[in-house]
Amino acid sequence: MADERAINPQAPAQTVPLQPYASVSDQIAMIPLHYPLRRRWLIGLGISALFTGLLVVAIGYLFYAGVGIWGINSPVFWGLAIANYVWWIGLGNAGTLISALLLLLSQQWRNSLNRFAEAMTLFAVFCAALFPIIHLGRPWFFYWLLPYPNVMALWPQFRSPLVWDVFANVIYLLVSIIFFYIGLIPDLATVRDKARGRVGQVFFGVLSLGWRGSAAHWQRWRRTYRFCAALAVPLVVSVHSGVAMLFSVGQLAGWQTTIFPPYFVMGAMFSGFGVVAMIAVVLRSTFRLDSLVTIRHLDLLGKVLLASGLMTSYGYIMDAFTAWYSGDPFERATLFDRFGGAYAWSYWAAVILNFVVIQGLWFGAVRRDPMWLFFIGASVMIGMWFERYMLVVTTLYHDFLPSSWGWYVATFWDWALLAGTIGLFFFLFLLFVRFLPMISIFEVKEVLREERVEARHAPSR
Amino acid sequence: MPQADNPRALLLEFATGDDLLAAAGRVREAGYRQLDAFSPFPLEGLAETIGDKATRIPWFALIGGAAGALGGLFMQWYANVVSYPLNIGGRPLASWPAFILPAFELAVLGAVLAAVMGMLIENGLPRLHHPVFEAERFGCASDDRFFLWIASSDPHLSYPAGRAVLDDLGAVAIHEVPA
Numbered sequence: 001m002a003d004e005r006a007i008n009p010q011a012p013a014q015t016v017p018l019q020p021y022a023s024v025s026d027q028i029a030m031i032p033l034h035y036p037l038r039r040r041w042l043i044g045l046g047i048s049a050l051f052t053g054l055l056v057v058a059i060g061y062l063f064y065a066g067v068g069i070w071g072i073n074s075p076v077f078w079g080l081a082i083a084n085y086v087w088w089i090g091l092g093n094a095g096t097l098i099s100a101l102l103l104l105l106s107q108q109w110r111n112s113l114n115r116f117a118e119a120m121t122l123f124a125v126f127c128a129a130l131f132p133i134i135h136l137g138r139p140w141f142f143y144w145l146l147p148y149p150n151v152m153a154l155w156p157q158f159r160s161p162l163v164w165d166v167f168a169n170v171i172y173l174l175v176s177i178i179f180f181y182i183g184l185i186p187d188l189a190t191v192r193d194k195a196r197g198r199v200g201q202v203f204f205g206v207l208s209l210g211w212r213g214s215a216a217h218w219q220r221w222r223r224t225y226r227f228c229a230a231l232a233v234p235l236v237v238s239v240h241s242g243v244a245m246l247f248s249v250g251q252l253a254g255w256q257t258t259i260f261p262p263y264f265v266m267g268a269m270f271s272g273f274g275v276v277a278m279i280a281v282v283l284r285s286t287f288r289l290d291s292l293v294t295i296r297h298l299d300l301l302g303k304v305l306l307a308s309g310l311m312t313s314y315g316y317i318m319d320a321f322t323a324w325y326s327g328d329p330f331e332r333a334t335l336f337d338r339f340g341g342a343y344a345w346s347y348w349a350a351v352i353l354n355f356v357v358i359q360g361l362w363f364g365a366v367r368r369d370p371m372w373l374f375f376i377g378a379s380v381m382i383g384m385w386f387e388r389y390m391l392v393v394t395t396l397y398h399d400f401l402p403s404s405w406g407w408y409v410a411t412f413w414d415w416a417l418l419a420g421t422i423g424l425f426f427f428l429f430l431l432f433v434r435f436l437p438m439i440s441i442f443e444v445k446e447v448l449r450e451e452r453v454e455a456r457h458a459p460s461r
Numbered sequence: 462m463p464q465a466d467n468p469r470a471l472l473l474e475f476a477t478g479d480d481l482l483a484a485a486g487r488v489r490e491a492g493y494r495q496l497d498a499f500s501p502f503p504l505e506g507l508a509e510t511i512g513d514k515a516t517r518i519p520w521f522a523l524i525g526g527a528a529g530a531l532g533g534l535f536m537q538w539y540a541n542v543v544s545y546p547l548n549i550g551g552r553p554l555a556s557w558p559a560f561i562l563p564a565f566e567l568a569v570l571g572a573v574l575a576a577v578m579g580m581l582i583e584n585g586l587p588r589l590h591h592p593v594f595e596a597e598r599f600g601c602a603s604d605d606r607f608f609l610w611i612a613s614s615d616p617h618l619s620y621p622a623g624r625a626v627l628d629d630l631g632a633v634a635i636h637e638v639p640a
Contacts, residue, residue: 021501021605147540155540157547159559167563171570178573182580186603190501193600209587212594213602215498217584219508220516224580227522228573235569242562442502445605449478449502 015109017291018455021445027292028437028444029187029194035434037286045430051423058416059134067137069413076396076408081135083388084418087271088128089169089243090264090384094272095121096176097236099183100229108450109300111443112293115187116283117276118180119438123428124275125173127421132165134417161245168242175235179228182221185211187437240265247391254334254395257322263315267384270308270354274380277301279429281374283438292439295368302367302376309358309380316351330400338394342407346390353383470640471618472596473609473632478504481607484630485510488609491626495612499593499602518579525575526568533567534560592640606633613640 035041062069072079095117102110133142145166147156156163188208195201211217241261248260280301284293323335338347357379360366367373398405432438475481478500485498489511496511498504537560541547546554581587593599593610602608609632611618618624627635 025501025604147536153545155545157549158537158541158563159549159552159556164562167566171566175569175573178577182577186502190603193603205589206587209581210589210591211586211603212591212599213499213501214584215500215504215507215511216513217586218500218503219513220518220580220583222503223516223518224576227518227576231569231572235566238562238565442603445502 015296016112016294016444016447016451018448018451019291021448024292024444024448025190025194025441027287027289028439028441029191031287031433032191032435032437033195033197033200041430041434045427048423048426048430051420052427053423054416055420055424058413058420059130061413062134063139067135069411071409071411071414073406073408075399075404075406076393078392078396079408080389080410080414080418081131083385083392084421085128085131085135086243086264086388086392087385088124088131088421090240090268090271090388091275091381092121092124092126092128092176092272093172093236093240093265093268094276095119095124096172096179096232097269098272098276100179100232100236103226103229104233108447109297111440111447112297113276113280113301113439114443115183115440116279116432116438117272118176118183119429119432119436120275120279121272122173122176122180123425123432125169125176126428127425129169129173130421131417132169161242161249164242165246168239172235172239175228175232179225179232182225182228183440184436185209186213186221187441189213190441191437237265240268252395253328253330253400254323254338254391257319259315259318259322263312263319266308266311266315267387270305270312271381271384273301273305273308274377274384277305277373277377278381281370281377283433285370287438289439292444298370298373299364299367302361302373305376305380306358306361309354309361313355316355333398334395337398338390341394341398343390343394343397346386346393350383350387350390353379354387357383469637470592470613471611471627472593472599472636472638473611473627473630474598474601474634474636475607475609475631476633478607480631481609482507482510484609484632487630488611488626491617493611493615493617495615497593497610497612499599499608499610501603501605501607504607516579516583518576518583521579522572522576526572528575529571530564530568532571533564537563592638595640596636596638598634598636 070079070081072081095114098117099110099114103114133139136142144154145156145163156166158164185208188204189211192201192204192208195204241264244260244264247255248257250256277298280293280297284290320335320338323331326332338344357376360372360376366376393408396406397408473484475484481498481500482504485496485507488496494512498507498511500507534557538555541556542554548554593608598606599608609630611627
């Protein structure tokens with residue numbers, strides 16, 4: 001596929017090809033109002049509803065029978081549930097980070113991607129939040145994790161990373177919803193104004209809070225939006241660092257290492273970029289949004305994916321190096337278990353899918369080919385799941401004493417929960433695609449305006 | 462009330478953001494003060510041009526953030542030192558480094574909630590009805606058109622000289638809106 005910049009090397013690089021503002025509104029706002037692919041949407045929704053049903057059954061049976069239906073037992077008390085949790089929350093950290101960080105860095109190309117990246121975040125955090133609750137053993141007492149005055153005179157133990165995690169996740173979910181909604185309000189107004197039916201007008205009219213695009217409103221809105229972004233970036237870092245500290249504050253070999261917080265944050269960003277690349281490719285071809293999500297977007301996503309992947313690989317290398325260099329026999333034993341033990345397949349799967357495969361992204365032709373980018377994104381997503389599995393299981397199955405060495409095999413109900421949350425994710429994402437503008441309309445128009453101004457000042461056009 | 466006696470606001474329609482910015486500047490120079498402008502996306506400098514004062518949102522956020530941080534620290538100190546002290550490995554009860562993370566999260570939550578509430582309050586939203594929605598063409602303000610609003614109460618509207626300024630601003634159309 002030809003590089004779009006090659007057409008006129010003197011021209012400023014255009015992220016979105018020049019087009020009238022109205023064409024952006026028509027392409028995006030019309031999708032929720034006159035959804036084009038109703039049959040395919042219904043089929044997709046039906047399949048994901050089936051898997052969501054499986055999730056409901058799996059949770060119902062878990063509540064009935066207890067965590068014994070999972071493969072966990074001494075010494076591996078953290079199995080698939082925790083691996084899934086860390087994986088989902090990792091995906092869920094990326095969308096807000098991508099959107100907020102790139103907004104603060106004035107990376108205009110983000111404007112075509114941020115909306116569905118943020119939606120992806122919300123639904124992934126929602127799936128993640130299920131796991132700690134159902135993993136509690138007595139999930140009906142989950143509210144004991146929250147600080148509230150109660151007749152038992154009990155309080156949470158605030159020196160425990162488990163409680164930090166409760167705060168981090170609940171607040172992260174709330175802030176992500178607010179950030180998503182604030183960014184959505186002007187677009188809801190656009191859809192309201194395009195709506196011809198009464199139902200659409202009322203639905204989007206109420207949701208848009210009566211937004212009318214007044215200059216003073218825009219100014220305050222922009223201030224607030226950037227403010228939320230500036231607060232969301234450290235929040236994301238703190239959330240996934242908190243998850244990493246669930247591991248690294250413990251004293252188990254293979255977990256107690258200071259590199260975990262940055263290593264986890266990088267891995268989260270990496271897996272999230274992988275999923276955003278996949279969603280971008282799918283939405284672009286399904287709804288023919290080639291003029292809004294361009295080859296240049298895919299190219300940039302590929303570059304960021306490669307960069308964050310290399311940072312994650314640095315985490316792998318330093319994690320192994322510090323374990324070896326520490327000279328601690330238990331650390332070394334865990335390291336060699338990862339390389340060649342019973343669960344070595346999960347380590348090498350992570351290395352191949354997360355490190356070897358992404359090397360293809362050094363080549364422009366690969367980055368600019370939607371199919372290749374999709375498969376590399378999928379590889380990263382699956383590879384990061386193997387990494388979480390490896391981190392949880394390889395440390396636990398060989399404890400300090402051989403008398404407490406054990407085995408872990410996930411059962412049907414473990415896998416049912418993973419499949420069920422994936423179904424729930426797709427269910428929510430399909431609803432989002434159907435009923436809300438999936439790309440930020442006004443932010444793409446902002447890019448167009450800048451490009452128009454640049455095009456007017458460019459000498460050779 | 463007869464229709465003719467109703468006060469009429471003016472809504473000037475422009476094709477580009479630059480036209481609107483230029484027109485807003487000229488109208489303001491001519492002495493109009495009761496102005497508002499509408500665009501499908503934020504335009505740099507438009508709010509200043511039509512004379513909007515600075516916002517207090519950063520103060521809202523600062524107060525909200527400080528309340529979250531201090532409230533969070535106090536709650537943790539009260540819970541783990543006063544109400545339910547637990548000796549864990551002889552470590553100090555008021556172990557503030559461990560309290561930082563929940564306090565930080567609460568600070569972020571407080572700041573974000575306060576900033577968003579401040580934005581909605583200053584903007585007067587939600588407000589589902591506004592005179593400007595009466596204009597037939599106003600639906601394009603969220604699409605590809607740019608509008609300048611002159612309130613019916615602006616005294617300059619009644620001067621012939623004030624009216625004359627409006628005719629060569631480059632507006633695509635001038636709509637009268639009951640307001």
